[in-house]
Amino acid sequence: MKITGGGLNAYYSLGLLVLFVAWLLLFTIRPRSAKLLPPGPPALPIIGNLHMLGKLPHRNLRDIAQKYGPLMFLRFGSVPTVVASSPEMAEQFLKTHDLNFAGRPSTTVGKNMIYNSTDIGFSPYGPYWRTMRKVCVLELLSPKRLELLKFVRKEEICALIHSVTKCSLSGEAVNVSKLVSAMTTDIICRMAFGKKYCEEDLDSRGFKDMIKEVFFLSGAINIGDFIPWLEWMDLQGLRRRQKRCHNTFDAFFEMVIEEHVQKSNDESADNKDFVHVMLGLMENDDMEIKITRDNIKAVIFDMLGAGTDTSSATLEWAMSEMLLNPSMMRKVQEELENVVGLDRRVEESDLPRLDYLKAVVKETLRLHPPGPLLIPHESFHDCTVGGYFIPRKSRLIVNVWALARDPKSWEYADVFKPERFIGSPIDIKGQHFQMIPFGAGRRGCPGQSLALTVVEYALASLLHCFDWKLPDGMKPGDLDMTEEFGLSTPRSVHLVAVPTLRLKV
Template sequence: MEADLTFLVVLSSLILSFYFILHRKFKASKPLNLPPGPPKLPIIGNLHQIGGALPQHAFRELAKKYGPIMHLQLGQISTIVVSSPQLAKEVFKTNDLALASRPYTLLADIVLYKSSDVALGPYSDYWRQMKKIITVELLSPKKVRSFSCFREQEVDHFIEFIGSNCGKPVIIRDKVTRMINNIVCKSSFGDNCKQQDVLIELVDELGRLVSGFSVADLFPEFGFLSVISGMRSKLRKIHKSLDKIFDDIFEERKNKRERNEGSGDDLLDVLFTIKESGSLQVPITDNNIKAIFVNIFVGGTDTSAMTIEWAMTELMRNPNVMEKAQKEVRDAFKGKKKINESDLQELHYLNLVVKETLRLHPSLPLLLPRECREQCQIDGYDIPLKMKVIVNAFACAVDPEYWDDAESFKPERFEQSSIDFMGTNFEFVPFGSGRRICPGIGFGVISVKSALAQMLYYFNWTLPYELSPKSIDMTENEGGVAIKKVPLMVTPTLYTSF
């Protein structure tokens, strides 16, 4: 009896072991249930289907045929593109941790000190630590408010420029960009950044160089492409120049700190203090700090400047909205000669104008791609390890299932709505959502509001050469950042009652 029982136990164990081995083998060999997608060509995959059009628009059109989640082959990169708010929620909330990493890019490897930044760096203990430092120490609401003097100085200079050109057609883009660049520089390094012009020029060059899809990143197995295209050498040249500028700034600041002359107010002093505290779980180096500053300059300049230009463009195209926004500003300030940031809280309609601008013209229409670090599912489809996932924020923001008259500029749509751009409403995610949401939202938005409020308060605006509002070219430039292709030209006149 005991022998029979022993035999049955052994037999049962063998059967169970055999079953689990077969089950694992079957499970491992089971084909992935990938999302649908358009037919692919050899080598280039689906690149031909997005060539000649802006990617966010091309992906949106493909989604109308193949669905809100698609599998595309972009060169050698297998990619999932999500184009609906419902599925964006699965990316940003349901699978936020599984999709929290970033794919490798040549830019991040060379210019961002082996991907040691926060925007493009891989998910890790180091990344979590640096994201917390930026969110809590560098760009917290309290810290952003502490830079109000820099913003007010630069906005005043910009308004003076506009005032000196009253009655003449002006292209505001360059001056707006300069204003934002100055704010970022002063917030980062204080009131005396000797190499600011060179630094900004390098950041602009970097933005132009890596805007859009890089051939080197689409075909990573063909390493020679980054060489023969000149991309690798150009990135190394920019990196070397940026590194030298940062070294000079850092050395000067360290000498001042040794003499107890550091102000402790700007971002560099904050980071040096944190680095020297010895309290970090993962110690940081000067190179890590440099990578963070590249993020701040690249992410904090063109994006805010382009939002101001798009907002003014939409105001010029929609005179009724312009009239309503100006009336609010002028009623709120009633002849004040100086507008402070604290005054901006009274401007409810201007907030709606900024929201609607960000909805129709998100700075990054295709949010920075995520990389799958744990196999998961979206809408029942498998997302395997290392798969690249892109959310089309533009498509979500004009989805007719969520927005009435989706492609028209109507700030009033937010009048009785709680929808905001802070990452919890997935039909409106211009700054991303989840762990990878942009930490600089407050820093950028306050500069946009301050500049727009004063432009509307002090000046009336018309189009030059008797152009009609509908004649304004609304084409977006090619690249990752949706800058207006043809700069806006307007004629300011001084507000008579002021």
């Protein structure tokens, strides 16, 4: 039989197709390995298991784990990924194998938005990360610095109470979300930059909307991160948004740095703000790691983003739960009356004696963790976890939201019940893996003490000074409690409530 040129072309095309399909199967289907990988769902060609994440990945991954177990193996595009969904598995990765999983994967958001991942959150593990984290802890987040800057938190929370008081006297409803966001932004700006900035100093959209954009982009599932040969196409438009966001913040940070450069250097060591300290280190030739201007901007990017959105989101959820559970709100107010009284406002120094208030904040962080999925980790070496083989360069996702709702750890796991923490030894600082809202191990959040102080102090002040109810005759069951996914999970709609003044001092 004679084969024509057209027939040869057809055979050639078919051969290429077969080779292409074989290549896809080789690199995108779960490999058969002599070593036992964790269980997990079958992966599709090219995309792997990306289609299973949905709009709320923390919830979808929990549902998948109910079928395949608390340690799962998935393939997101070409990236091998393990998901830990129970306290036991989280402890294995973040304590037993902490050093091996201290790495960070390279991501487009780190490259395009956060100065080539030279911040603290997305920075690769190594000397640079250790140096910058140490500087942040010593110069902004140490107990000494937090005590020294206590007056900033007091002044800004007093300003918050003043704003709510004006609304209460006129009978207006209050946009709680906007007010607490402005308060946390002002606190971080004053602590890190030495002054407050107007909304318009950043962008016409303001701090809250821009920081919300940061957290959305940081948590978004970017196809280019998992299927590298598609990155150039920017199919979701995320790269363009990342670069626009970067340019907006870069212009703001340049303004902040220039203001500091132009100031005199006669401030005392205690009065120097964080940017002053970083500029001094940039000029220090004895530093093991040479700090650049972009490094400073990357770190203050972290300070502004992580220090504002997570705290304000936690406050929103705490106030939401109080409005859903008026009896618990009254219980907090009774404790405040007993400990503080009604002849003065609550102070930071009162917080250690407010056990029920602290329990409310812990329960809020359990049900509404500021980061439902920790920033992904990456393994340096092959290892064995739970009897399963985990290959090097595997991406690790710890589902904080799922382990904090694990019915094996918590009675009535989906119910808001602060009483569970009264007399409980469980803390939230990364030692008890039933709940780790600030992460754990080497990559745990260094700002947890500041965040807890701001949330507890602001919540105590709002409940001590005011009674609260929902507007327009709404009942607790009418309150929209849907969440919006990103690196954090704030409310999808702003919280609005009506305050009534109860403390006239």
